Amino acid sequence: MRLSKVIIILFSFVFISNADSLSAAGGEAYKNLKPGFSFEGPFGKFDRESLKRGYQVYSEVCASCHGMKQLSFRNLSQPGGPEFSIDRVKEIAAEYFIMDGADEYGDPVERARIPSDRFQSPFDSKDAAKAANNGAYPPDLSLITKARSDGTNYIYSLLSGYEETMPENISIDDALSYNPWFPGNAIAMAQPLYDEMVEYTDGTEATISQMSYDVANFLTWAAEPSMEERKSLGIIVMGFLIIFLILMFFSVRRLFEDVH
C-alpha cells in the first residue's frame, strides 16, 4: 500500500520538524546540558530526596524573589512528590502568614498558613516585584519547566551556567549578568547559587551543580505534580489497548477470510 507509507512518513516528518522549530524559537546560544533525571522515560519516578533538597533550595534562595502561586503546601506531602510527612508540611506552612477574613470589628485578621493554603508570593503585585528588581519581573516558578522548551535541562543549564566566562566580543549592561543559556545571553538575575550556600539537612554536599540539579528536579515536579500518576496510568491504558489490538487484529482477519 504505497499511499499509506508515503502519508505516514510525511506526517511523522511534519511532527518532528514542527517540534524542532518550536524548540528553536527560544534562540538559545548553547545546547542545554543534559545531566539526566530519574523521572525521564515512560517508567520514570522522581527522586524524593532530590525533590526535598530542591524544595529547600527554592525556599531558602529562590523564594526571596520568585513566587510559586499554583502550589499548595499540601502538595508537598501528596504521593508522587517530595512526600514530606503531613506534620512536616504543617510546620512548613506555619512559617508563613496570610490575611484571612475579618474579626468582629471588621478588622482584617492575620493567621499562620495551613497545608491547604497556597505558597506565599514574595511580592504583592507584578509592579512591586519589578520595582524591587531593577525593572525586571522575576517570573512565577510554578510552571517554569513547562513554559520553556526542554524546561528541566534549561533550568539546570541556566543555574549552573553563571560560571562561564564571557567572550570578549560581547558587551552587556553592568546591571545584567552573562549567561550563555539565557536567550540574548544577558540576564537580569544575578548569580543566585554559590557553593555551600544552603546546608542540606541530609548532609549532601551543596555544590552549584548539585543545587541546580535538585531545584530543576523540584520545579519539574511542581509544574506537574500528577506526572507519576500520568505515566503509571499510561502503562495500564497502553497495556489494555495492546491486548485489545491483538484481539481485534485476529477478529478482522477471521472476519475477512471469506470476503473475496
Place this chain on the structure above:
Amino acid sequence: MNHDHEYTPSNGFTKWLDKRLPLIRFADENMLSFPTPKNLNYFWTFGFILTLCLVTQIITGIVLAMHYTPHVLMAFDSIEHIMRDVNYGWLIRYIHANGASMFFLAVFIHMFRGLYYGSYKEPREILWILGVVIFLLMIITAFMGYVLVWGQMSFWGATVITNLVATIPVVGESILTLLLGGFSVDNPTLNRFFSLHYLLPFVIFGVVILHIWALHVTGNNNPTGISVKDSNDTISFHPYYTVKDLFAYVVFLLMFSYFIFYNPNILGHPDNYIEADPMVTPAHIVPEWYLLPFYAILRAVPDKLMGVLLMFGSIVVLFFLPWLDTMKVRSARYRPTYKIFYFTFLVCCLLLGYLGGQAPEGIYLFLSRVCTIYYFAFFLVVMPILSKYERPSPMPIGISNPAINNNLEMDDNLVPSGNN
C-alpha cells in the same frame, strides 16, 4: 440498495414501535445491514475515527467547562486548577488538548483520501461540500479553544488572527470591534470565544449527521472508484466494517495515548504556559501545528488583504473541487499523471506546514511562495487540464471482476447511476 436482508420486528413491542417511529429499522438499515463496498482499505476507517474524535472532544469539553472560568484574571489559573485540584482533571484536559491535534490529523488523512480516490466526484458533491463545511467549522472551533487557555500564544495568536478581519475594506474595522467586543483582545473577547467554542461543536455534530446522511444516499466510494453494481460487490456494514473500523480506532487510540500519557505538551507551544500579558510580545507568534499550512499561505503574500484572501481561498477552492476535476475516472489508481501531481501536492501541503513554523524570510519565504502557487495551480490549472487530456490506465470491469475493461469510452460503470 442491497435488500438481501430486511429488518423484521420480532416481538409485539418492536412491531408496535415500527409502525409509529421506525427507530430500530432506521438503525438496522443505516448501521447494521448497510451495504458497503467489500474492497475498502484502512483509509476508509477515518470517518468512524473522526466521529469518535468529535464525541470525545464534546464529552471532555463539557467536563472542562464545569471547572473553567472565562475571565481574563482567572482563566489561566482555572486551567491550572483543573490540572492540579480536579480529580483526573489533568487527564481530561490532556485528552481534550491532544484530542484536537488527533482530530485534525485524522481529518487531514480523511480529506487526502477523498482527494486521491476521487470521493468528491459525482454523485458525492454534496457529501464533499458538507465535509469542507465541517473542516471550516473545526478550524474556527479549534482556534477559539486555543484562546481559552489564556496563555501568551493564546492571546497573541488571537490578536494576529482577529486583526486579519480588519483588512476587509470599509466594514473590516466594525466587524473586528464586534468580534472582539472592544478594541483589543480582552475579557469580552474571551467570553464570546468561550460561548462560541461551546456552541460550534454541536453545529459540527449537526453537519456530521447531514454528512453521514449524504453518504448513505450515495453509498461509499471505494479504492477502485468504480461504482457498486450489485450485491456481489458489497458486504454489510456490521460486522465487517464495525470490526475493521474498531481495529483501526484502537491503533489510533494507541498513538493518541502516547501523546496523552508520555508527551502531552509536545504538540503545544511552551509559551502557552506563560499567562497572557498584553505588554509582552513573544519572539515568534505561531499557531497550532494544524493551522501552519494556512499561516504559511497568509505570510507568503506581501499584501495583507491578498494574504487573507488567499488563506481563505485555500479552503474555499475545496468547495468547487467537484467542478474543477471533471474526469470520469474517480480513483488515482488509474490516473498515472494525476497521481504524480497529487503526491507533489501532498508534499507541498506538508512543506507549507513546516514553513508556517519558520520565520518568513529568505529561502523559507521563497519556498512558501512556490508552494502557495502550486497549491492553487493544482486545483485551478492542473485539475481542469488533466480532466480534458489525461488518458486513464486500463481499469477492471467491476469491483468483483478483475478483467480489464478495454472499452473505456463506452463504459457506463464510470458514470454513476445513483442508487443501485
